[in-house]
């Protein structure tokens with residue numbers, strides 16, 4: 547058994563255990579330990595675990611795990627990882643860092659992390675819904691009253707339907723509030739529950755709104771706080787210069803046995 551220093555971060559209520567793994571204190575292939583650290587009863591508890599590691603070509607590498615140990619791109623996790631890298635003295639003002647989806651760029655201010663998301667080249671319309679990959683796969687469904695939506699049951703039904711059950715998908719429910727403002731609730735694959743906010747999810751929702759003629763930037767209310775997504779739409783229903791902006795903060799630190 548070894549004792550590991552950890553930090554806890556949250557980005558609009560999407561919460562992550564962070565470990566400075568530059569000295570390889572955690573084996574990234576030890577999935578049972580990832581699951582236990584994220585367990586809210588038997589571990590620290592989080593939607594995901596993030597390891598900060600050295601990389602020869604980038605300021606740092608972010609290794610992200612969902613709480614079940616699976617991997618994908620995490621927008622809020624990326625913003626929190628940048629804040630953690632700033633705390634560790636690895637970066638300041640701006641950074642290029644490596645993720646599972648390649649290199650990403652972010653700008654750092656005391657209030658927010660402004661993250662440049664991967665370009666989106668294809669979008670799919672499914673009736674009045676959309677399926678958009680913003681680094682992670684997202685199903686987007688528009689609803690009249692998102693507060694009254696049964697996000698767990700309705701999200702799970704789509705995530706495990708015939709089309710998506712093998713690979714999985716995140717499922718977002720979106721209500722338009724004002725001209726350029728929406729309220730989003732998300733069922734996340736890999737957490738297999740509703741989370742308070744999902745960065746790649748709200749990004750997919752903003753792009754879906756754009757396909758329905760909403761202009762950039764889009765302000766997004768989530769159960770965990772406010773985010774903003776800006777973008778440029780191209781002629782073939784793709785998007786570039788996509789930025790996800792919002793707060794990311796350290797909430798506590800400690801030691802845990804693994």
Ligand SMILES: N[C@@H](CCC[C@H](N)C(=O)O)C(=O)O
Pocket residue numbers: 560612616617618619620621622623682683715716734735736737741743744745746747
């Ligand atoms: N919460 C994340 C998304 C994390 C990945 C997702 N659960 C998946 O497996 O696709 C975010 O902020 O983007």
